[in-house]
Amino acid sequence: MSDLLDLTAAAAAERVRAKEIDPGELFEAYRERAAADELNAFTWVADGPPAEAPAADAALGGAPLAVKDLFCTEGVPSQSGSRILEGYRPPYTATVVARLHRAGAPLLGKTNQDEFAMGSSTENSGFGPVLNPWDRTRVPGGSSGGSAAAVAAGLAPWALGTDTGGSIRQPAALCGIVGLKPTYGACSRYGMIAFASSLDQAGPLTRDVTDAALLLGQMVGHDRRDSTSLEFPGELTLPSAEDLKGIRLGVPEELTGSEGGVEAGVRERFEATLRLAEQLGASVEPCRLPHAPHALSAYYLIAPAEASSNLARFDGVRYGLRVDGDADLLSMYERTRSQGFGAEVKRRIMLGTYALSSGYYEAYYGTAQKVRTKISEDFREAFEGFDFIVTPTSPWTAFELGSKTADPLAMYLNDFCTVPMSLAGIPAVSIPCGLSEGLPVGFQLAGPAFSEGRLLDVAYALEQAIGFDGSEARR
Numbered sequence: 001m002s003d004l005l006d007l008t009a010a011a012a013a014e015r016v017r018a019k020e021i022d023p024g025e026l027f028e029a030y031r032e033r034a035a036a037d038e039l040n041a042f043t044w045v046a047d048g049p050p051a052e053a054p055a056a057d058a059a060l061g062g063a064p065l066a067v068k069d070l071f072c073t074e075g076v077p078s079q080s081g082s083r084i085l086e087g088y089r090p091p092y093t094a095t096v097v098a099r100l101h102r103a104g105a106p107l108l109g110k111t112n113q114d115e116f117a118m119g120s121s122t123e124n125s126g127f128g129p130v131l132n133p134w135d136r137t138r139v140p141g142g143s144s145g146g147s148a149a150a151v152a153a154g155l156a157p158w159a160l161g162t163d164t165g166g167s168i169r170q171p172a173a174l175c176g177i178v179g180l181k182p183t184y185g186a187c188s189r190y191g192m193i194a195f196a197s198s199l200d201q202a203g204p205l206t207r208d209v210t211d212a213a214l215l216l217g218q219m220v221g222h223d224r225r226d227s228t229s230l231e232f233p234g235e236l237t238l239p240s241a242e243d244l245k246g247i248r249l250g251v252p253e254e255l256t257g258s259e260g261g262v263e264a265g266v267r268e269r270f271e272a273t274l275r276l277a278e279q280l281g282a283s284v285e286p287c288r289l290p291h292a293p294h295a296l297s298a299y300y301l302i303a304p305a306e307a308s309s310n311l312a313r314f315d316g317v318r319y320g321l322r323v324d325g326d327a328d329l330l331s332m333y334e335r336t337r338s339q340g341f342g343a344e345v346k347r348r349i350m351l352g353t354y355a356l357s358s359g360y361y362e363a364y365y366g367t368a369q370k371v372r373t374k375i376s377e378d379f380r381e382a383f384e385g386f387d388f389i390v391t392p393t394s395p396w397t398a399f400e401l402g403s404k405t406a407d408p409l410a411m412y413l414n415d416f417c418t419v420p421m422s423l424a425g426i427p428a429v430s431i432p433c434g435l436s437e438g439l440p441v442g443f444q445l446a447g448p449a450f451s452e453g454r455l456l457d458v459a460y461a462l463e464q465a466i467g468f469d470g471s472e473a474r475r
C-alpha cells in the first residue's frame with residue numbers, strides 16, 4: 001500500500017494502464033489518506049468511489065485529483081474558501097475539471113484556500129488555516145495552500161490550483177513540489193469562481209515536472225464558454241531533456257537583488273541551482289526588467305479593482321449565505337456581506353472600489369494598466385536575448401502561522417517575484433531546488449507565451465540534476 005502512495009501520478013497511471021494496479025484500489029488508498037487529513041488541506045473528501053470508473057486506457061490512468069475549492073464541481077461544495085458561499089453546491093462543473101475527469105482523473109476532494117484566492121498563506125480561509133507538512137507550525141503558502149499541502153503530504157497524487165499573482169507557484173515553493181501557472185488563456189476559466197479575471201489561470205500542482213506536463217496536457221485548449229481561452233499551439237509532450245545546451249537563462253537583478261528582501265538561505269539555493277544549470281550547458285547572464293519592481297503596486301490596484309466588481313454578485317440573493325435585515329433589501333445586502341466576507345476580502349473590495357471611483361480612476365487604475373503594459377514590454381525585450389527568466393519563487397521559505405497576518409503589506413511581499421509574470425500573462429513554473437534550514441526552496445522559470453513545452457523540458461533537466469527528495473513530507 002505505501003508503495004502505491006510513493007508512486008508519482010504518471011507512474012501510477014502507467015501501472016494502471018498496464019493492469020498492474022487496480023484504479024479502484026488506487027482511489028480508495030488516497031481517499032483513506034485524504035479522509036484522515038490532519039493538515040486541514042481538504043474542505044470536502046469523496047465518501048466513496050467515483051460514480052463513473054475511469055476508462056482502463058485513460059491518459060491519466062485513474063490517478064485521483066484534488067481540486068481547489070474555487071472550481072465549481074456539480075453537486076459538491078464549492079465555496080472558494082468563503083463563509084459567504086458555505087454549502088454552495090453548483091449545478092455544473094468547471095471546464096478544466098470536467099476535461100480531467102474525462103481524461104481519467106476522478107475527483108478525490110476539494111482543497112482549502114485563502115478566501116476568494118486572496119492571500120499567500122491560506123490563513124485567510126473561512127474554514128481555518130492549512131498546516132505545512134514539512135513543519136506544522138508553518139504556513140503552506142497560498143492561496144492554493146490546501147492543494148500544495150495535500151500533494152506534498154501524499155494525501156493526493158496531484159492537484160489543481162489557480163494562480164492570479166503567484167497562488168500556484170508560491171505554495172508549491174513553500175511545500176517542496178512543482179507548480180505551474182500557464183499562459184493566460186491556455187486553460188478555460190469557465191466554472192472558476194473569479195477573483196481577478198484578467199489574471200486568473202488554472203494550473204497543476206504535482207510531485208514532479210513529468211506529472212505537471214501530463215496534467216497540463218489534458219487541461220489546455222479553447223472553450224467556447226470562455227472567450228479569453230485559446231487553442232494551445234502545438235502538442236504538449238512529456239519532458240525528456242537531459243541537458244541545457246544552448247539554453248540562455250536571464251537573471252533579473254530587479255527580482256533577485258536586495259529589493260525583494262530575498263533570504264540568505266533562499267539566495268544560496270538559487271545560486272547553487274544556477275551553477276547546476278551552467279554545468280548542464282546553459283548560459284546564465286544578468287538581464288533587465290526595469291519596471292518589475294513596480295509590479296506589486298500595479299497588481300494590488302488591478303486585482304482588487306477586478307475583485308470588487310466580480311464579488312458584487314454575492315449579495316445574499318443568488319448564492320450561499322443570506323442574513324436577513326430590516327424590511328429593506330439594502331440592509332439584507334449589508335448584513336450578508338459584512339458577515340459573509342472576511343477582513344482581507346473586505347479590504348480588497350474597498351481598495352478596488354476606491355481605485356475605480358470616478359475622479360481617481362485614471363490616477364490609480366489607469367496608471368496601473370500603463371505599468372502593466374511596460375512590464376509586458378520588459379519581458380518581450382528580455383526574451384530577445386534570453387530563452388527563460390529565472391528567479392527565486394518566493395523571497396523566503398515557509399513562515400510561521402500568524403507571523404504576517406497583522407501586516408498586509410508584509411504578506412503582499414510574498415508575491416514580489418511571481419506577480420510580474422502574472423501581469424504579463426506569461427507561463428512560469430516553480431520547482432523545488434533544495435532545503436534551507438529544513439524547509440523547501442522554490443526556483444522559478446518563466447518563458448514567453450505558450451512556451452510551456454520548452455519550459456517544462458528545461459525544468460525537467462534541472463529537476464533531474466537537483467535530485468530533490470520530498471518523501472520526508474509524506475510520512
Ligand code: GLN
Binds near residue numbers: 163165
Ligand atoms: N497572494 C496574491 C494575492 O493575495 C496572489 C493570490 C493569487 O494568485 N490568487 O492576491
